[in-house]
Every structure is written in C-alpha cells, then in structure tokens.
Amino acid sequence: MTALRFPSGLYGVTPEWDDTDRLLHAVRTAAAGGMRALQLRRKNADSVQRAAQARALAPLCRELGVVFLINDHWRLALEVGADGAHLGRDDGDLAQARADAGPGLILGASCYNELDRAQTLLDAGADYIAFGAVFSSPTKPQAVQAPLSLLAQARALATEHAKAHARISGNSTRAAVVAIGGITPALAPQVAQAGADSIAVITGLFEAPDIQAAAVACTAPFIA
Numbered sequence: 001m002t003a004l005r006f007p008s009g010l011y012g013v014t015p016e017w018d019d020t021d022r023l024l025h026a027v028r029t030a031a032a033g034g035m036r037a038l039q040l041r042r043k044n045a046d047s048v049q050r051a052a053q054a055r056a057l058a059p060l061c062r063e064l065g066v067v068f069l070i071n072d073h074w075r076l077a078l079e080v081g082a083d084g085a086h087l088g089r090d091d092g093d094l095a096q097a098r099a100d101a102g103p104g105l106i107l108g109a110s111c112y113n114e115l116d117r118a119q120t121l122l123d124a125g126a127d128y129i130a131f132g133a134v135f136s137s138p139t140k141p142q143a144v145q146a147p148l149s150l151l152a153q154a155r156a157l158a159t160e161h162a163k164a165h166a167r168i169s170g171n172s173t174r175a176a177v178v179a180i181g182g183i184t185p186a187l188a189p190q191v192a193q194a195g196a197d198s199i200a201v202i203t204g205l206f207e208a209p210d211i212q213a214a215a216v217a218c219t220a221p222f223i224a
Contacts, residue, residue, distance in 0.1 A: 004197060006084075006106055006128040006176040007036040007067055009222040010215055011200040013180075015207065016044050020056050026206055027057065031064040033215025039086055039200070041071040054080045069108065074101055084108065084127070095124035108178065111154070113146035118154055122161045126175055129154060130200065133181025134191060138203050143181055151177055151195035185217030192221035 012035045017023050027038060040057055042050045054070055058080045061068035067084070070077040074085035074097045084106025087094050094109050101107070108128040111118040118129045131150055133143040154177045162174035179191045180200035185208070191199050201218055208214035 003173050004176045005173050006108065006178075006198065008176065008197045009036040009199075010034055010205070010218040011037040011039065011178060011198045012205050012215075013039045013041050013071075013200050013202045014053075015202055016042065017206075018045070018049065020053050023053065024056060024060055026211055027060060027066070028064065029211045030205055030215045031066050033212040034219030035066060035205075035215050036219075037067040037069065037198070039069045039071055040082075041086075041202070043071075051076060051080070054082065058082050067106065069106060074105065074107070077105060086110070086130070093124075094121055094126060098125040108176075112144045113150060115150070115153060115157060118157055119161070122158060122175055128176040128178050128198070129158065130178040130180055132179055132200075134179045135182030135187060137181040140181070146179075146181070148179075148191065148194035151179055151191070153195075155195045155197070183218075185214050188218045189221040198222075 012030050038061055040054055054076055058068055068082045069084040069086050070082050071086045072091045077085040086108045088110045094107055098107060106127045108130060109121045109126050111129045111131050121129055131146040131154055134146050134148055137143050158175045158177060162172050166172035176197040178198045178200055179196040183191055183199050183201050184204035188199055205214050
C-alpha cells in the first residue's frame with residue numbers, strides 16, 4: 001500500500017472570519033475532534049489581514065500537529081512557515097510553484113471535475129488533487145458539480161501515477177484525493193466510501209453548533 005504525504009481524514013477550511021481569536025479557538029476545538037489538516041482561505045481579506053492570520057495559525061497548527069496550508073499564496077506559506085499551499089485554476093502554475101518552492105512544500109490543487117487536469121497536476125508534482133463540489137456548496141453555489149463516482153477514478157489515477165513514479169525514483173508516495181463542496185458530518189461516510197482520502201469542510205465544520213462533535217463525525221469514516 002502506498003503512503004500519503006497529505007494526511008487522510010478531516011481537512012478544515014477556514015470561513016471568512018475577521019475575528020482571529022474566534023478562529024484560533026475554533027481550530028483548536030476542531031483539532032480536538034480529529035481534524036488533521038487546515039487551509040487558511042481568505043478570499044475577502046486584504047493581504048495584511050491574511051498574513052496576520054497566517055502568522056497566528058502557523059504556530060498553533062504546529063502545536064496541535066495539524067498540517068497547515070494557505071489557499072492561493074504559496075509564497076506566503078513559505079514566509080510564515082506553513083506546511084503547504086492550495087492552488088486553484090487561477091493561482092499560478094503548480095509546476096512553477098514546485099520548482100520555485102522546492103520539494104518541502106506540500107502543494108494541493110483544485111481539479112473541479114476534470115481527470116485530465118488531475119493527470120497534469122500529478123505530473124507537475126501535486127501532493128493532493130481536490131475534486132468538487134461533490135454536493136451543493138453554500139460557499140460556492142455556482143461551483144461545477146463533481147459526481148462521487150469521480151473520486152474512485154481519481155484514486156486509481158493517483159495510484160497508477162505513484163506506481164509509475166516508483167519505478168523511476170523508488171518513491172511510491174501517492175497523491176491524496178480530496179473531496180470538497182457541501183460536505184456535512186452526515187455526508188462524510190458516503191464521501192469516504194466513494195474513494196476520498198480526505199474531505200475539505202468549511203460550513204459543516206466551523207459553522208456547526210458543536211465544532212468538536214462535527215470534527216469527530218467527519219473523522220470517524222476514515223478511522224480503520
């Protein structure tokens with residue numbers, strides 16, 4: 001069985017909160033429920049506020065043992081000592097980011113519902129490939145829909161890519177398959193069973209009445 005560089009399980013994605021203290025408390029609570037990774041996603045914040053929250057989250061995530069990534073801005077990730085970055089279609093070329101940032105930075109990327117794009121990103125050095133929205137998303141109501149059946153196909157693609165890479169380099173690490181979009185604790189088992197290694201959750205986690213309980217429920221399907 002190939003190893004994953006990006007952790008399986010719950011991948012929290014931050015809501016658009018300006019209150020950093022509230023955010024830090026919520027992240028600590030989600031980690032107590034089993035959250036394995038966190039992405040700082042601030043589309044509506046200015047660069048100063050985004051950087052300030054990144055600098056606050058990086059040491060907290062290290063303390064909690066949570067892998068910390070920043071959406072869009074891989075240079076900021078390097079600057080604050082984050083573990084990685086997530087790149088969308090309009091966030092620059094992943095191959096160039098990999099060449100500039102080096103092998104140490106975890107890089108994940110949005111594939112929407114496109115297996116061809118996933119193959120290109122795997123060749124460019126992606127550590128995870130993300131598909132969605134797998135359900136209607138309150139964060140991105142106009143997002144393209146990605147059927148759950150795509151997750152198993154993506155996992156097979158990543159597995160074959162890892163095998164081919166292992167024959168060349170000896171490294172059999174497989175890119176993780178991440179599902180995003182409208183995932184709630186109640187839907188998490190369905191997504192895990194469909195083939196996701198990890199689920200990226202915003203509203204279903206951070207807007208839940210009990211964040212820790214939501215994290216526990218989202219994590220449970222990934223525990224053997």
